[in-house]
Amino acid sequence: MILNGTGNQVPPTNSPTEETSAHRAAPLVESSLVYAHGLAAIIMLFIAISFGILASIELLLPDITSLPWLTWGRLRYDHTQGILFGWLGNAFLAFLYHAVPVLSGRRVTSVRLGRWLFGIWNFVVVIPGWLLVLAGFSQPLEWAEFPMVVDVFVVLALLLMVIQFLPPFFARGIEDLYVSSWYIIGGLIFTLLAYPMGNFVPELVPGARGAAFSGLWIHDAVGLFVTPLALAIIYYVIPAATGRPIYSHFLSMLGFWLLFFLYPLNGTHHYVFSVIPMNAQLGAITASALLGVDVILVVANLLLSLRGTGWFPQDLPLRFVGTGTVFYLIVSIQGSIQAQMAVNQAVHFSDWVIGHSHLAMVGFATFAAMGGITHAWQRIPWARYNNHAMGFAYWLLAGGMSIMVIGLTIGGLVEAHMWGSNAPWLDAVREARPYWAVRSYSAFLIVLAFFAFLMGLLTGPKGAGLAEIDGAKVFEPEETVGPRLAMGAEEAL
Amino acid sequence: MSASQQPPDGQSPDSKLQGRSPDSRKTLRMSYIVASVCGVGFFVMSVLLLAVWPGIVLEKQTQAMSPAHPLDLTPSERRGREIYGREGCAYCHTQQVRYLHSDMTRFGAPTLAWETRFDYPQLWGTRRIGPDLARESGSHSMDWQFTHLYSPRAVAADSVMPPFSAMFDGSPDRPKQDARDLVAYLETLGRDRELAGPEGEAHAREACKCDNDEMTQMAFHAPELNANPRKTRRKGPVPSLLPGDLGRGKALYAHNCASCHGAKGEGDGPGGLAGLHPPPANLAEHFYRYNRLAFALANGIDGTSMPAWRDLSFVDLSALAETVRSFYVEKPEPPVSKEVLDLGARVYKENCAQCHGPEGAGDGTAVSQLQIVPADLRDGRASLELTLRVLRNGVDGTQMAPWTPRLSDAEIEAVARYTRTLLPRQLE
Numbered sequence: 050m051i052l053n054g055t056g057n058q059v060p061p062t063n064s065p066t067e068e069t070s071a072h073r074a075a076p077l078v079e080s081s082l083v084y085a086h087g088l089a090a091i092i093m094l095f096i097a098i099s100f101g102i103l104a105s106i107e108l109l110l111p112d113i114t115s116l117p118w119l120t121w122g123r124l125r126y127d128h129t130q131g132i133l134f135g136w137l138g139n140a141f142l143a144f145l146y147h148a149v150p151v152l153s154g155r156r157v158t159s160v161r162l163g164r165w166l167f168g169i170w171n172f173v174v175v176i177p178g179w180l181l182v183l184a185g186f187s188q189p190l191e192w193a194e195f196p197m198v199v200d201v202f203v204v205l206a207l208l209l210m211v212i213q214f215l216p217p218f219f220a221r222g223i224e225d226l227y228v229s230s231w232y233i234i235g236g237l238i239f240t241l242l243a244y245p246m247g248n249f250v251p252e253l254v255p256g257a258r259g260a261a262f263s264g265l266w267i268h269d270a271v272g273l274f275v276t277p278l279a280l281a282i283i284y285y286v287i288p289a290a291t292g293r294p295i296y297s298h299f300l301s302m303l304g305f306w307l308l309f310f311l312y313p314l315n316g317t318h319h320y321v322f323s324v325i326p327m328n329a330q331l332g333a334i335t336a337s338a339l340l341g342v343d344v345i346l347v348v349a350n351l352l353l354s355l356r357g358t359g360w361f362p363q364d365l366p367l368r369f370v371g372t373g374t375v376f377y378l379i380v381s382i383q384g385s386i387q388a389q390m391a392v393n394q395a396v397h398f399s400d401w402v403i404g405h406s407h408l409a410m411v412g413f414a415t416f417a418a419m420g421g422i423t424h425a426w427q428r429i430p431w432a433r434y435n436n437h438a439m440g441f442a443y444w445l446l447a448g449g450m451s452i453m454v455i456g457l458t459i460g461g462l463v464e465a466h467m468w469g470s471n472a473p474w475l476d477a478v479r480e481a482r483p484y485w486a487v488r489s490y491s492a493f494l495i496v497l498a499f500f501a502f503l504m505g506l507l508t509g510p511k512g513a514g515l516a517e518i519d520g521a522k523v524f525e526p527e528e529t530v531g532p533r534l535a536m537g538a539e540e541a542l
Numbered sequence: 543m544s545a546s547q548q549p550p551d552g553q554s555p556d557s558k559l560q561g562r563s564p565d566s567r568k569t570l571r572m573s574y575i576v577a578s579v580c581g582v583g584f585f586v587m588s589v590l591l592l593a594v595w596p597g598i599v600l601e602k603q604t605q606a607m608s609p610a611h612p613l614d615l616t617p618s619e620r621r622g623r624e625i626y627g628r629e630g631c632a633y634c635h636t637q638q639v640r641y642l643h644s645d646m647t648r649f650g651a652p653t654l655a656w657e658t659r660f661d662y663p664q665l666w667g668t669r670r671i672g673p674d675l676a677r678e679s680g681s682h683s684m685d686w687q688f689t690h691l692y693s694p695r696a697v698a699a700d701s702v703m704p705p706f707s708a709m710f711d712g713s714p715d716r717p718k719q720d721a722r723d724l725v726a727y728l729e730t731l732g733r734d735r736e737l738a739g740p741e742g743e744a745h746a747r748e749a750c751k752c753d754n755d756e757m758t759q760m761a762f763h764a765p766e767l768n769a770n771p772r773k774t775r776r777k778g779p780v781p782s783l784l785p786g787d788l789g790r791g792k793a794l795y796a797h798n799c800a801s802c803h804g805a806k807g808e809g810d811g812p813g814g815l816a817g818l819h820p821p822p823a824n825l826a827e828h829f830y831r832y833n834r835l836a837f838a839l840a841n842g843i844d845g846t847s848m849p850a851w852r853d854l855s856f857v858d859l860s861a862l863a864e865t866v867r868s869f870y871v872e873k874p875e876p877p878v879s880k881e882v883l884d885l886g887a888r889v890y891k892e893n894c895a896q897c898h899g900p901e902g903a904g905d906g907t908a909v910s911q912l913q914i915v916p917a918d919l920r921d922g923r924a925s926l927e928l929t930l931r932v933l934r935n936g937v938d939g940t941q942m943a944p945w946t947p948r949l950s951d952a953e954i955e956a957v958a959r960y961t962r963t964l965l966p967r968q969l970e
Contacts, residue, residue, distance in 0.1 A: 108671075108702050112695070115705045122630015122704075189627035190663055224570040235581065242585060246593075256658025258597040260638075260666045265593055267668070309581040313588030317596075319668055322640035324603075324655045327757055329596045394642050398670035469644055471853050473771075473798060474673045479700050481671075 077150035080429040082163045083143050087422045089171050090139035091503050096179070097131025098496065100124045105489045109482065118183045126182045126194035132410055133192065133270065134203070135175040140418035141278040142170065145214050145233065147425035148285050152230045153217035166209045173202045190263055192270040193248045200248040207241045228301035229285040235309050236277030243269035243313070257324050264325075264333075265316030271409060272312035279377075279414045280308075280347070282421035283370040287354050289424065290367035296353035304347035311340045318388040321397065334388050341385030348378040365439045366427070369420030372447060376412030380405065395469065400481060401461025404454045411450045411495070419446075419502060426506055427514030435509030436517050442501035449494030452487065460484025600655040606749035608656035609738040615660060615730060622727025625720055627665065629706070635675045636667035637731060641760045648771065648853075650677040650732070651764035654746065657735055672703060677732035677768040685939070686847035687725045689714040689817045697813040697847065699801040714817030732768060743767075772849035774842030776915060783836045786860030788868060794858055795865045802847070807869035818847045819939025820914070826869040827928040831965075834921035835863040845914035846939070875926050878959045886960025889953045894961075897941070902964035914940050919964040929958040 104124040107113060111121075146163065150156055157163065178195035181187065186196045195203070214237060218230050226234075247266020251259035288295050295301055317325060317333035351374045355367075362368045383405055386392055396402065423439060426432055460481050467477035510516075615623060626632065639645050641652045653676050658664060682690070689696055692714035694703035709721035717725070735742070743762060752758040796805070802813035807825030814822040839859050842850035851859065891900070897912065899905040902919035909915060924932065933954045936944035945954060 107704060111702045111704055115707045117708045120629050120704050120706075122633055123628075125630050125633050185628045187628060188663060189630065189632050189665055191668060222571070223574045224567050226574075239581075239585060242582075246589065250593075251663035253662070254597065256661040256664050257600045257653075257655045257666075259661070259664040260658075261593040261596045261600070263664060263666075265588060306577050306581065310584040313585045314592065316588070317592045320638075320666065322642050322645075322757075323638055323666070324600065324641075324653055324758075324761075326596050326599045327755075329592050333592060394640075394644070397640075398636060398668065402669065468648070468670075471647075471855065473851075473853055474648075475698060475700055475797070478671065478702055479797075482700075482702075 077154070077156050078147050078425075078428070079150075079157065079160050079163060080431070082146040082160070082167065083425045084429055084432060085167055086139045086143035086146065087426055087506065089167070090136055090143060090418070090422065091499065091506065093131060093135030093139055093171070093175060094499055095496075095503075097128055097135050098492070098499070100131060100179075101128035102489065102492045102496070104128060105485065105492060108485050109489060117185065123183050123185070123187070126187055127179045129192065130178060130182070130194050131175065133275070134170070134178065134195075137275060137278075137410075137414055137418055138170060138175070140422055141282075142166070142210075144278075144282050144285075144418070144421035144425055145210075147428065148229060148281070148421075149214045149217055149233065152227055152233075152285070153221045155217035155220055158213050158216050162209060162213050166206060166213060169202055169206050169209070174199055174206060188248075188252065190247070190251055191267050193251075193263075193266060197249065197252065200244070203248075204241070204244055207237065207244060211237050211241060227284075228295070228298070228305055229281040231302070231305050232277040232281035232284065235305070236274060236281065239269070239273040239277070239309065239313075243273050260320055260323070261317065261325055261329070264319040265313065267319050268316040269313060272308075272315065275410070275414045276308070276312070279373065279417035282417045282424075283351060283374055283377075286366050286370045286420050286424050287351060290362075290364045291354070291358060293354065296350050300346060300350035304343060304350060307343040307346070308340075311336050311343055315340060315388070318393070321388070321390060321393045334390065337388035338385050341382050344378060344381035348374055348381075365436060365443060366420045366424035368443055369416050369423060372443070373413050373416030373420060376408060376416060380408040380413055383408070395465040396461055399461035399464040399468075400457045400484060401465070404457030404461060407450065407457065408454045411446070412454065415446070423505070427517055430512055430515060432514060433507055433509050433511050434514035434517065435505045435507075436513065437505075438501045438508060439505035442498050442505055445494050445498035445501060449491045449498055452494070453491035456484045456487035456491065460487075603654070603750070604656040604659050606751075607654060607746040608659060609734065609742045609745070612656065612659065612734045613730070613737070615727070618723045619727045619730050621719075622723035622725070623665075625724045626727055627663075629704075631675075632665040632667040633669055634667075634671035634703070635673065636670050637674065637676045638666040639674055639676050641757045645674070646760070646764045647769060649674045650769035651735070651767050652761045654735070654761050656746075657732070672701070673770075675728065675731050677735075677770055678728050679731050679733040679736060679768070680729070681768065681770045681773045682849065683845065683847045684725060685714070685817055685819050686849075687728060688717050688721060689813060689847070691717075691721055691724065693812065693816055695801065695812065696816040697801055697818070699797055736767060771851070771853035772842070774844040774846075774848070774850055776841075776844040778837070778841035778850075780833055780837045781840055781856055781859060783832050783856070783860040783863045786857065786862070786864040788861070788864050790858070791861030791863075791865030791868075794854070794862050798851070799862070807866065813847075820846055820937050821939070822848070824928060825866050826871075827925040828922055829870045829872070829924075829965075830863075830867060830922040832863055832867075834918070835866055837921075839863065843914070873925060875962075882956045883960050883963065885953065886956035886958070889949065889957040890960050893945070893949070894957065902961060912941050916942070919961050920966070923962060923965045926958060926962065929961060930954065933958055 101124075103119065104121050107119075107121045107124070117123075146157065174195070178199040181196050181199065182194060187194050188196060193200070215234055218226060218234060243266060246262055247269065250262045253259075254262060284295065284301065314336035315333055317329050318337050321330050321334065323330070355362075355371050355374070358364075358367060358371065360371075362371060387396055387401070387405065419442070427434055460483075463480050463484065464477050467480055637653070637658075639649045639652045646652060657676075658666075686697060688710075690698060690703075691706045692710050693705050693707065694701040696714075706721065706724075709718050709724070710716055711718060738746075747762045750758060750762075795803075800811050802809075802811045802818065802822040803825055804810040804814060804822075808827075809822045809824035811822065836859065838848060839851045839854070839862060841852075842848050851862070854862070890898075890902075895906055896908045897904075897906040897916040898919055899909075899916075904916045904918035904921075906916065932942065933949075934944060934946050936942050949957070
């Protein structure tokens with residue numbers, strides 16, 4: 050028996066008819082908002098990486114410009130804020146507009162609210178934020194560089210997201226929620242709680258005390274916004290694409306709660322060996338190690354759900370999220386290790402950390418987001434879709450990102466080595482240069498990847514996405530999956 | 543059967559749970575509610591344990607250990623701080639010396655909580671492309687700062703810092719308000735701790751009550767408060783250098799010295815031409831004894847833009863000294879009569895000895911009043927042409943004034959010839 054998201058029975062059929070197409074396209078989904086946010090995401094992504102590429106070129110050719118608007122620091126601010134809000138923010142919203150109705154069996158609160166949210170997010174937060182930073186209005190706090198006037202609207206937008214996406218879940222009742230829903234609820238609520246702490250409090254609390262708050266937000270931005278929503282996508286796409294339930298609902302829920310218990314306790318690991326009381330540092334370092342254990346648990350569950358699909362499944366959304374899962378494991382284990390004092394004292398402040406953040410934001414979050422957008426896009430009946438271009442996007446991004454991360458990681462080790470010697474400071478800069486060049490070159494591959502992704506969304510025949518789904522391989526008929534795999538959430542307890 | 547027809551969880555909780563007893567649904571709901579409350583609880587705990595509680599400890603430390611009247615920023619320094627934030631300086635330069643020996647040997651004493659008490663918002667930073675700036679105060683001369691800001695590579699070869707020439711009116715000598723404010727702010731970094739002096743350190747150590755806290759104790763056991771290897775010292779150790787490896791020296795010179803002193807030591811590097819006052823020494827027109835070079839390399843020239851190179855090894859310093867000496871080519875000088883030398887000696891005694899000392903050792907009675915120590919005329923010798931130029935035109939940016947109208951040409955010539963006898967031939 051096959052059921053759609055509302056719990057109503059859908060007649061199984063092998064030949065696509067108009068009726069089943071409509072079911073596949075998820076009737077409760079407001080496709081125009083999926084489309085709008087998906088397209089905005091990729092456009093914003095191009096702008097955000099342009100800032101990053103320009104900044105990386107300025108490291109190699111620092112005299113290329115002395116225009117205040119294009120100062121390295123300002124570009125750096127806009128790069129990360131653009132990735133966080135412009136790219137990932139829009140990508141998550143596109144996914145939510147598809148997933149929330151399917152998961153809850155109910156429409157999102159209001160389409161009109163959705164249009165307002167789209168407008169605020171893009172035209173009041175991201176674009177003005179970028180321009181204000183370039184014009185010299187910003188705050189020098191990591192992951193919080195947009196000026197406070199923009200932060201007010203971010204909080205407003207987060208509040209609107211809660212209003213838009215959470216009521217459908219609560220209307221359904223929490224005992225019926227799949228783990229993706231939990232991640233969506235957790236991600237939106239905790240981001241709303243954490244955001245003001247990182248963006249307003251350090252303006253009011255000075256120096257070392259403010260840094261303690263900043264440290265929490267640096268980690269919460271990634272841990273409570275990016276990670277839960279990326280995991281929501283991965284947990285959603287894997288069963289939807291394979292046609293099999295997740296390996297274990299018990300592990301899903303255990304991983305979910307451990308993540309929300311442990312992630313906020315990590316923040317101080319950004320300031321190890323600082324004047325912040327050592328007990329707080331040690332607590333955060335311990336939580337960082339435990340977080341790695343939790344991620345092993347989550348990823349084991351995801352990879353077991355993926356078994357039999359091969360390393361590179363034909364279904365591209367599945368391939369994107371599968372690869373994202375592997376990178377999630379690598380980046381989290383790396384994070385647990387680099388939080389440890391012996392490693393941290395050497396690699397902290399170096400390009401190793403820049404490699405780590407790219408592994409997290411590109412390898413994990415972007416792969417997941419691309420999987421989520423592609424999955425939702427395929428199910429818009431009137432949208433164009435080009436599977437071939439998507440395949441290129443996958444390989445170009447995997448290649449480009451791997452080169453970038455490996456280059457920066459080695460570069461970071463070289464810097465750490467130079468700083469530990471008595472060589473003049475500038476010798477470390479000289480030694481780092483080739484690795485920065487590698488980073489800039491690898492960015493070229495990444496641009497091509499995103500261009501292919503854009504082509505995947507805008508070229509190809511209309512409705513090609515649905516056709517792709519019809520041709521997709523079902524990995525394991527449901528009848529052969531053991532009863533254990535069909536275990537319900539309540540049996541986990 | 544198509545995969546796409548599945549709901550994402552591959553099953554319908556609705557259908558499964560509908561068959562369950564109301565009890566099991568209730569248990570499930572309760573456990574989720576408990577977990578949700580715990581989740582929020584853990585978040586609140588994270589803020590309390592990792593931000594609020596450390597904040598209370600840090601505030602207590604600040605109250606106890608801070609000097610009674612730490613200097614808050616002036617309006618100009620505050621504007622400079624805003625510029626520092628706006629341009630993203632904190633994303634390449636940390637302002638936090640960690641409690642690690644590797645940090646302490648490079649940058650000095652670890653940062654204490656009270657040192658950042660006026661920082662709204664904090665500028666600790668998490669990345670070091672450039673060096674840490676927590677102890678920048680007094681580490682470089684003003685004109686070095688301006689020149690560096692205007693054109694970083696003019697004074698720091700291969701630096702990757704962006705040029706901030708938009709903060710100037712076309713040359714490093716003409717900073718706009720932004721550049722003045724920013725440099726004023728840089729001069730505050732570490733200033734309070736330095737001003738507090740040994741008494742301040744003693745007070746902080748006592749108030750800290752942290753005798754058993756090995757980490758915090760490190761803050762008071764730093765080898766130097768400001769260990770910036772570039773910081774100049776007026777007095778300091780003079781390593782005894784030996785004739786070094788010229789090849790190695792030339793490579794080091796090209797990396798570290800040529801941007802100011804020029805590729806051939808003629809003082810015409812981009813930094814030399816840009817805006818340093820005094821200009822970098824013309825090494826090709828100077829004969830230097832080893833101990834002069836040893837002092838300058840190890841301690842810098844205080845009051846000028848010549849930084850110290852303490853982080854270089856003895857072998858490297860020897861190689862550099864060898865290179866500098868190789869630029870000078872002795873030129874034959876016309877013979878000089880005893881009358882001229884006597885005249886020179888008289889003029890010297892009347893006009894030069896207050897600063898340069900009776901024997902030319904740079905130890906005249908006025909030295910303590912001078913920002914830049916006068917040249918020790920027995921430690922090295924400029925070429926005759928350079929000596930005459932200096933006497934006629936003075937040295938820009940130093941107290942060495944032009945003597946043209948006050949001394950006649952003959953007197954200038956005489957004193958130039960006389961000073962050349964101060965360095966005993968046998969010491970060369």
